[in-house]
Amino acid sequence: MDVKFSKHEIQLIRLLQEDIPLTPRPFAEIAKCLHTDEQGVLRTIQTWQRQGVIRRFGAILSHRRAGFTANGMSVWVVPEERIDEVGEKLASFPEVSHCYHRPPFPGWPYNLFAMIHGKSREEVEEIAAKITEAIGIAEYKILYSQKELKKTSMKYFAEKSEGNSFPRLGSS
Amino acid sequence: MIDVTDRKLLNMLQHHFPLSATPFADVGEKLGLSETEVIARLKKLKQEGLIRRLGAIFDSRKLGYVSTLVAAKIPKDKIDEAVAIINRLAGVTHNYLRNHDFNVWFTITAHSEARLTELLETIRQRTGIDEMVNLPAKKTFKIRVEFKMTEHGCEIF
Numbered sequence: 001m002d003v004k005f006s007k008h009e010i011q012l013i014r015l016l017q018e019d020i021p022l023t024p025r026p027f028a029e030i031a032k033c034l035h036t037d038e039q040g041v042l043r044t045i046q047t048w049q050r051q052g053v054i055r056r057f058g059a060i061l062s063h064r065r066a067g068f069t070a071n072g073m074s075v076w077v078v079p080e081e082r083i084d085e086v087g088e089k090l091a092s093f094p095e096v097s098h099c100y101h102r103p104p105f106p107g108w109p110y111n112l113f114a115m116i117h118g119k120s121r122e123e124v125e126e127i128a129a130k131i132t133e134a135i136g137i138a139e140y141k142i143l144y145s146q147k148e149l150k151k152t153s154m155k156y157f158a159e160k161s162e163g164n165s166f167p168r169l170g171s172s
Numbered sequence: 173m174i175d176v177t178d179r180k181l182l183n184m185l186q187h188h189f190p191l192s193a194t195p196f197a198d199v200g201e202k203l204g205l206s207e208t209e210v211i212a213r214l215k216k217l218k219q220e221g222l223i224r225r226l227g228a229i230f231d232s233r234k235l236g237y238v239s240t241l242v243a244a245k246i247p248k249d250k251i252d253e254a255v256a257i258i259n260r261l262a263g264v265t266h267n268y269l270r271n272h273d274f275n276v277w278f279t280i281t282a283h284s285e286a287r288l289t290e291l292l293e294t295i296r297q298r299t300g301i302d303e304m305v306n307l308p309a310k311k312t313f314k315i316r317v318e319f320k321m322t323e324h325g326c327e328i329f
Contacts, residue, residue, distance in 0.1 A: 005235070013235070016228040022211050022218070024194060038193055045228070046191055053234045055315070058189035059182060059217075060225045073270065073277070083311070091314035099313040102241065105305050108274070113241070113307075143277070149267035150259045153225060154281045156235050158262060 008034065010157045011167045012044060016054075017156060021169055033167050060153075068117040070144065072124040074131070075110035077139040083112065086135045090114045095127045110141065174222065177203065181213055183320055185226070232281055238288055238308075239281040242295075243274040245303035251276065254299040263291055274305070 005013065011034050020026040027045075028038040048054040063071065078086045083101050090112065091099040098115040114131075118124035121144060128142055174182075180203055190198040196214070197207035205213075217223045232239055246254050251269070258264055258278060267278035282288040292306060 013228075013230065017230060018227060019218075019225055020227050022196075022214050022226070024196060024207055024211070026195065027193060042191055042193070048228075049191075051234070052231055054228045055231045056187075056229045057191065058187065058226070059185040059223050060227075060229065061182065061186065062221055062224045065220070065222045071268075073268075087311065087313040096314060098315050100241075100309040101311040101313070102307040102309055105307075108243075108305070141272075143270040143272050145268040146271055147269040149255050149269055149276070150264060150278070151267075152265050153229075154232060154237070154239075154265050155262065156230060156232070156237065159283075 005157075008036070009044070012041065013156055014158075015167050015169065016045070017153060018169075029169060033169050063117060064148075067119055070118045070121050070124045072116045072118070072121070072128070072142040072144050074114045074116050074124075074128050074140055074142045076112040076114070076135075076137050077104075077109045078112045078135075078137055080111070086137060087112060089135050090131060093127065093131060096131075109139070116142070174217070177205065178213060178217060181205075181210065182217065182222070185214075237281050237283055238285055239279060240288060240306055240308040242278050242280060242292065243305045243307060244276040244278075244301055245274050246276050246299075246301055250299075250301075254301055257298045258295055261291055261295070263288075274303075 012030070015030050015033065021029050023029060025038070027041045031038045031041045034041070045054065045057060049057060076086070076090075087099060087101055090096055095116050095118060096114045097117055098113070100113045102111060102113055104111045116124050116127050118127060124142060124144075128140065132138060132140060181199065184199055184202065189195060192198050194207070196210040200207050200210040203210075214223065214226065218226070244254075255267065255276065258276070259267055261280070263280045263282045265279050265281055267276065269275060270277050280288060280291055282291055292304070296302065296304060
């Protein structure tokens with residue numbers, strides 16, 4: 001995808017991918033840091049949201065702290081000609097957060113991946129049983145996470161060459 | 173512990189965050205709270221870790237980035253060392269130990285295909301793991317999770 005962002009926009013992305021300040025005028029603080037105006041910052045955010053550059057703006061909760069401690073990566077063997085239909089169906093389950101078509105490889109026939117969130121493994125298995133019924137695919141596996149080894153938000157434009165300086169809130 | 177007001181606040185701020193000059197006052201108005209109280213509650217929820225972050229979630233593809241999922245088969249006695257090497261790379265955002273022969277599953281995001289290939293090669297060289305499969309998505313059907321806080325705790329909807 002060919003998208004070009006100005007240096008100024010890159011600075012804004014760098015700030016918005018962190019926490020916005022918990023103060024009465026958070027966007028005014030961001031604007032001040034970038035030497036621009038509050039309304040301009042708000043307009044850009046709204047535009048990006050409309051264009052899908054920002055998928056969501058708001059509070060991001062911790063799955064684990066919210067009680068969803070069982071995270072199962074379900075993988076399914078789906079005939080290629082049914083991928084779209086089955087993928088859409090799987091995605092419609094609220095307990096499924098991510099759903100992707102991925103290539104199989106020797107010894108690994110699974111080509112559809114769906115992350116299922118539950119409060120226990122039993123709950124994840126019940127959901128998978130409902131899914132298998134709904135999509136008519138019996139060949140699947142659930143890989144549970146035994147340990148979270150890393151979980152961070154991606155930091156975009158984190159390399160110095162991609163825009164001049166790094167903005168820091170409260171240091172303007 | 174979170175109360176009924178916290179739950180309302182979390183539900184509203186996940187999906188209806190007001191993009192206005194005074195978002196916390198606006199949310200407060202809807203919930204019958206003062207701006208000061210909204211901010212105090214958010215600070216507490218953040219501190220307790222229920223809110224991981226308050227900000228924007230960008231679509232990596234629209235920013236020109238590419239990402240992939242990698243499955244690796246790593247012998248038990250080498251896991252700690254290999255994981256330390258893998259996790260040190262900034263593009264590695266998620267990494268899980270899973271119950272399968274392919275036991276380590278991680279995602280990598282990079283600003284170009286070339287950079288992604290380079291990162292995979294770096295991992296291969298530094299860890300000495302050769303059973304590593306790159307599984308880039310051919311199609312994305314969903315990336316979203318919505319929680320709803322109810323009196324029974326948190327539910328997904």
